[in-house]
Amino acid sequence: MESDFCCLEDADSHLNHILISSPDEPGRIERAKTLFEEIRASINNNDDNDQSFWRPVLPWGGVYTIRAGRKAISCLPLYVKINLKNTCTIDGFLMLLYVILRDNQSFTREVAVFLGKQFVQHFLYLMDSYDYTTVKMLWIWDRMSKRQYRSEVHQAALEIDLFGNEHENFTKNLEDLMSTVQESLCSNWSCPARCQELLRKTININPPHELPDRDTIQSAVNGFFCPRTDLCKEIGCDGLREFSQRIFCHGPPPFVILNMQIWKSEELSYVPYYLALSQHRYSLEGATLFNKEESHYSAAFQIDGYWMHYDGLRSDNLILLNKPPEFLLLSSLVYIRSSDK
Ligand SMILES: [Zn+2]
Ligand SMILES: [Zn+2]
Known part of the structure; x- marks a missing residue:
């Protein structure tokens, strides 16, 4: 499978592909907005009637198609579909990682030290250009050891089921970032x-x-x-x-994920916006939430002080909240390092 990722090489050289021609001035080519720019624009243009983002963001699951070769007789290309299931154990964190990196440009280089420069570049490029299934495959192939997910071959369809715990599937795979x-x-x-x-x-x-x-x-x-x-x-x-x-x-990391899964709602009456951590000030950036009945994760994060709730399973899966969410069913809290003031 490794070789199929060569299409992801040189993410920078593909950046030209998100250029579109402007409808107002046909001769002028302008760059399409990245996902982050679109989300930020929708927050700023928000009117009270419409709290949801203009289209689904990082939907639950996904189908990833790879060209696996050719059938010998017909010479038709043979495609293999990989079905992704229960991806909420990584989706919320991928969303948070994207918002953190795009909102704090200087963190990109720091995170690249741990996750690899190429990984971070590909990740940002794929999120910027709304390539949601590929970004999940990138994470799965690049970061998770094979035994961490059950994959089942069903006829020509390969299934990757990420059912489980999001800290196993994501937090523990951040190398030495938080060591x-x-x-x-x-x-x-x-x-x-x-x-x-x-x-x-x-x-x-x-x-x-x-x-x-x-x-x-x-x-x-x-x-x-x-x-x-x-x-x-x-x-x-x-x-x-x-x-x-x-x-x-390796010094205070750009962001930290606090594993909160054993905390009960009554112990979470106060979630601080600022945290002193190893002589540095950190501020609350987001959280992941766990719904026990559905065994399902969602996430909340803020951009420019506006809080949004992301749930990949909903049809309107990114919603602008009119106040910070209630952190009662927490799986994790995510804080980012404040610039020293
Ligand atoms: Zn002893
Ligand atoms: Zn789920």
């Missing part, structure tokens, strides 16, 4: 593993045991990063283990 390390030392000189290094690739924060706190999410983040002392868990050791401050392995 943190915490060192620890046991007070007992005969401890079988006195010095330890704890690496984490994602940020899972725990809800508070009791609820006296005003800002429970900030406290939970502090708990993840701050030094602490615990009983040593090595077998036969009764020492005390001192954990150092947790730090980002």
